[in-house]
Amino acid sequence: MATLTPHPPTQGDPAPGGSPTGHTPHPAQPPAGTSGPAPAQPSGAAPAQAPAPGEPRPASAQGAVPGQSGVSSGRGGGFAVAQSGAAPAHASGLSGVAGPAGGLATGPVGAAAGETGAGQDGVAARAAGEAASAPGTAVGGQEPAAGSKTTASEREPAGRKAAAVVVAGLLAACAGLAFDGVFPLESLLPVVGLAAGGPCVLALAPAGRLPLWGTIPIGVLAWLTAVSATLFREQAWLGFLPGPSAVGAALTGVRDAGGWLLTTILPAAPGSPAIVLVSFLVWAAATVAAELALRRRAAMLPAVAVLPVFAVAVVLGVAGGGTVVPYAACFAGLVLLLGLVRTGRSPLAVAAGVPVLVLLVAAATVVAPLLPVAERPFDVRTLVEQPPPRQIKGVSALDQVSAWLQNPRRELFTVETPSDANLRLAVLDTFDGVSWTSSAGFVPTGGRVPGGEDAARETVEQRFTVQKLPGPWLPAADRPLSATGTDLVVDPDSGMLAGTRAREGLTYQVTSGIRKYPAAELRHATPADDPERRRLPDGPDGRTPPQRARLGEIARRATRGARSPGQQAAKLASFLRKHAVNDVNAPPGHSYRSIEFFLTESKRGTTEQFAASFALLGRALGLPTRIVVGFRPGTKEGGVRQVRGGDVLAWAEVEFDGIGWVPFYPTPSRTRSGDGGDVAEGAPKQAKEIEQAINESAGQAEPTPEPSTDRPTPPPVPGEDASAGPLVWLAAGGGLVAVYLLAVAIVPAVRKARRRRAPSPAARVAGAWQQTVIRLRTAGLPVTTGTLTAGEVAFLAERALDPAAREPLAALADLANLATFADTPVDAADADLAWRHHATVDALVKRKVGVWRRAAGRLSPMSLFG
Numbered sequence: 001m002a003t004l005t006p007h008p009p010t011q012g013d014p015a016p017g018g019s020p021t022g023h024t025p026h027p028a029q030p031p032a033g034t035s036g037p038a039p040a041q042p043s044g045a046a047p048a049q050a051p052a053p054g055e056p057r058p059a060s061a062q063g064a065v066p067g068q069s070g071v072s073s074g075r076g077g078g079f080a081v082a083q084s085g086a087a088p089a090h091a092s093g094l095s096g097v098a099g100p101a102g103g104l105a106t107g108p109v110g111a112a113a114g115e116t117g118a119g120q121d122g123v124a125a126r127a128a129g130e131a132a133s134a135p136g137t138a139v140g141g142q143e144p145a146a147g148s149k150t151t152a153s154e155r156e157p158a159g160r161k162a163a164a165v166v167v168a169g170l171l172a173a174c175a176g177l178a179f180d181g182v183f184p185l186e187s188l189l190p191v192v193g194l195a196a197g198g199p200c201v202l203a204l205a206p207a208g209r210l211p212l213w214g215t216i217p218i219g220v221l222a223w224l225t226a227v228s229a230t231l232f233r234e235q236a237w238l239g240f241l242p243g244p245s246a247v248g249a250a251l252t253g254v255r256d257a258g259g260w261l262l263t264t265i266l267p268a269a270p271g272s273p274a275i276v277l278v279s280f281l282v283w284a285a286a287t288v289a290a291e292l293a294l295r296r297r298a299a300m301l302p303a304v305a306v307l308p309v310f311a312v313a314v315v316l317g318v319a320g321g322g323t324v325v326p327y328a329a330c331f332a333g334l335v336l337l338l339g340l341v342r343t344g345r346s347p348l349a350v351a352a353g354v355p356v357l358v359l360l361v362a363a364a365t366v367v368a369p370l371l372p373v374a375e376r377p378f379d380v381r382t383l384v385e386q387p388p389p390r391q392i393k394g395v396s397a398l399d400q401v402s403a404w405l406q407n408p409r410r411e412l413f414t415v416e417t418p419s420d421a422n423l424r425l426a427v428l429d430t431f432d433g434v435s436w437t438s439s440a441g442f443v444p445t446g447g448r449v450p451g452g453e454d455a456a457r458e459t460v461e462q463r464f465t466v467q468k469l470p471g472p473w474l475p476a477a478d479r480p481l482s483a484t485g486t487d488l489v490v491d492p493d494s495g496m497l498a499g500t501r502a503r504e505g506l507t508y509q510v511t512s513g514i515r516k517y518p519a520a521e522l523r524h525a526t527p528a529d530d531p532e533r534r535r536l537p538d539g540p541d542g543r544t545p546p547q548r549a550r551l552g553e554i555a556r557r558a559t560r561g562a563r564s565p566g567q568q569a570a571k572l573a574s575f576l577r578k579h580a581v582n583d584v585n586a587p588p589g590h591s592y593r594s595i596e597f598f599l600t601e602s603k604r605g606t607t608e609q610f611a612a613s614f615a616l617l618g619r620a621l622g623l624p625t626r627i628v629v630g631f632r633p634g635t636k637e638g639g640v641r642q643v644r645g646g647d648v649l650a651w652a653e654v655e656f657d658g659i660g661w662v663p664f665y666p667t668p669s670r671t672r673s674g675d676g677g678d679v680a681e682g683a684p685k686q687a688k689e690i691e692q693a694i695n696e697s698a699g700q701a702e703p704t705p706e707p708s709t710d711r712p713t714p715p716p717v718p719g720e721d722a723s724a725g726p727l728v729w730l731a732a733g734g735g736l737v738a739v740y741l742l743a744v745a746i747v748p749a750v751r752k753a754r755r756r757r758a759p760s761p762a763a764r765v766a767g768a769w770q771q772t773v774i775r776l777r778t779a780g781l782p783v784t785t786g787t788l789t790a791g792e793v794a795f796l797a798e799r800a801l802d803p804a805a806r807e808p809l810a811a812l813a814d815l816a817n818l819a820t821f822a823d824t825p826v827d828a829a830d831a832d833l834a835w836r837h838h839a840t841v842d843a844l845v846k847r848k849v850g851v852w853r854r855a856a857g858r859l860s861p862m863s864l865f866g
Contacts (some may be wrong), residue, residue: 041106160341161294162204167338168289168302169200174334177283178313178327179218182858183278184447193824194226195282203290208664210271215291223283224250231276237769249273254280261316263335265490266744268446294592303335308743338796380639392472392489392498395722397426397629398436400470401608401648402588408646412469412631415641417462420633422649422682423475429532429626430812434591436612436627440491442498450479450492457481457513475631475643477512478663502544516686517662519693525656533624533655536616539592547592548620554599568621569654570694575688576610576617576666579603584670592616607681610667611650624655628663632682635750649682663687744859746772756835762819764831768838769816775842777857791817797841805844808837 038247102715176192177185202215202222210218227250229240257277261268268274289302306552314324379845403719404410415423428436460477469475474497476483483490485508499506515707527534539545558575580603590612605613607861611627618625627697629650634643653661663685680688755767794809815834819826846854 021844031745039800044691051744054382055854063531067247106633154300158345160178163341164293164302164338165200165290165332167341168293168306169196169286171303171331171334171338172196172199172286172289172309173307174331175285175310175313176278178324179278179317179330180327181317181323182266182313183268183272183275184270186381187272187275188278190230190281191275191279194230195223195279196286198222198226199283200290203287203294205493212291212295215287219283219287223280226283227279231273238686248805250276250280253277255391259687265443265445265448265492266316267448269484270446272446274507281312297342298334299339339737348597388459392440394471394473395472396428396435396437397471398428398608398612398627398650399588400608401629401650402586404636404645405584405606405647408584408644410645410647411467412643413467413475413645413724414465415462415475415634415643416639417460417477417633417641419460419462419477419514420684421460421477421512421631422630422651422684423643424496424628425475425476426473426629427491427496427626427653428629431537431615433545436590436615438494438496440494440496442489442491442496445483445488445490447482447484448495449490449495451479451495451637460514462510462512464510466504467709468504472500474499474508476510478628479515480510481513515660517659517690519690521659522656522662522690523694524564525566525659527565527623528655528657530655531622534619536619540773545592547596550596550600550615551592552620555620558617565621565623565654566656567694569618569623570691571661572614572617572621573652573664573666573680573691576613576663577668580605580610580668582607582610582670582681607648607650607667611652614652614664614666618652619656626653626655626661627651628653651682662690664691693788741859748858761826761828761831765815765819765826765834768831768834769812769819772812772838775838775845778852801844801848806840808840808844812837812841 056325068122153430173196176196177188179188179192199219199222223239224242224247228236228242228246231253232246232249233239233247235243235249237246253276259273260274261277285306285308288305292298292301292305310328313327317324333780367804378609404412426438427440428438430437430439457479462477464475466474474488476495476497479495480490480497483497485499486506487509489498489500490496491498497508497510499508536548536551555572556688559568560572561573580598582605583604586598586602586605586609588606588608590608595609595613596617599613611629613629615625627650631643631647632647632649634641634647636642649667651663651665651667653663655661665680667681669679669681705806752767752771755771756764758764758767773793791810791813794813798805799808800859812834815826815837818824818830
């Protein structure tokens, strides 16, 4: 029987008498030729089993790690215990001699195992001392000592790992819900719940942990199935399987959602396919966080994996209508909870930490809105070139007034609302000498209408159904705060609504804010500095119309005695109501000549002429004016208000500094017009009170007072006093900025490297061209591949750079055209040449464009796309 020679004592070992390094007989021997336990543990401890033949064993070590201890035993009936500083336990076998097969070292810290493979027919046995990477077998049921080199799965209890996965999923869900404001909360909840919970279930479901390479395809397939069954059911096979159409829609949505969200009014519409971006980000973050919780011991790694998703939500949500403060507080609380769970705190300690987390979350929720950055946070959309607003052409609404009045029973639309406020249809602010038109630029909206947050307003709900209303414009009470419906677009400046496919039967909902205007503010208000809305243009032939001088004389006579611009506007409206008759049969028209004829000769007109006269006379006085075409609230019929052609009404608005656009109603009542009557047609009660208060103050003999000091402070203009904002933002969101800087530093480099290593020469040539265009565009040069050919891009870039750029740009453009359109394939030499041309152009850009401009282009979010 082979025996294991005890290790000689080393310096620092105890004396041999009671030394743990002494050779002690094995209490129980297994049968010869088998592997058995090495009972180096006290009585009652579970015997350590030797690995079965063929199983992987720990990597062999040449010596024990100082400070570790272990017991090496073999079949020969002896064992050696190595303490701190002891030499490694080992055994050797000679050819034909059976070594200690299956000998296992056990100890509270590590293990050293001697193993011998006994070969048949005199095959030499081998023996080697091994230092186990797994934790040492507990002696007497004790846990391994701290500092042992073990894997997280062997060291961390299963229950704690499961709890960490659950907290990681909650972190991902919190980051996803932070997109509130970017998307409606009711749309986010099911998407985020599925995207955060799915990866956690997949991570905990397998009985044995899958390798990392196996979890990735399973996770991708599961995500595609989830979004196919929820967001893209119409394109999916059988309504839930990820077919080619569903997969294509999902991937396209992820690719295009970022750019779309940066160039539209948020929040997005409830059914917007862009929400697939949230599903993708949350699913990916939850997958990574769950795998890190299972495979790594670092406590905060799962939170780090989720943080970029929260950063994206914060960046996009600035332009939305919600706030991320509650979600940020919850995110911080969950990070602390994750730390408690992963550091092995007892359930009692975790339970005791919950009140502390609640207090921290509440404190963050209260304090965060008080930070200066909360009032005017940085909006990344300012760094992105917004698409030009879409102008909607059509017949001017003012030109249709006379036709509606001639057909007063024509049913135009119905509205369900408790309010009796007038309804705006179109805002006309541009006059060319003949007609009034709108300069409104419409952009898509998911529901929110910006621009109504500048003052306190009374909220009014409305539900409209279009009947025989022509044109693209849609009515709403002033001013819309939100609008939901199919294919709605909005002008952020005026609040006008329009439908890209307005038609009979269209229904939509609007929430409006009715503004209150204190008369004391208007009495001493000053006109806004708006030259375009003050301008009286020349005639269509380019000559100064003679009517302009005549309009100025009438305006000055009508406002004689006025002591402020507000009094001028009120007197002007009163003058028109007393001066002429409201006649629905009067001829249409609002050109210079038509208005002069109305004011000086006929003195009979429709609401069209009264509103146009006020706007022109106001501009002759230097007041910024515009015309609004709308409707009175209609007639109540069966729970709804029926609005007909006879309800059409036009009025004028004057823009005052710090207050905004204030309505004035110059059209007299049809029953009391002319003859000295001063009753406004369709004017709300507040408008009458404002004019009365302003006119009463006009007769008081007092010097022109200064603007009221108790007037509400105008809303801050973006860009003013911005010196402190970035510093506070940097201090409060340094982590988010770091993540963004890391992204703009890594993503373009990775994209460039991938294009340079594309599998085919044609792809590499196309990649060189794409990188060149991106380089030129981020440097501020006017090139784009959307509407220009490769040759045109090269020509424009050559003009902006240097004549030296002609040759490389032209050659690269030719190669790009060959790679894309030619029948003859390009080869590897062409690809290498294309990238050399790219390097030449890149050097010219660096030489021509300043470092700050290049840095701004590199830091732009658009550098992440391309």
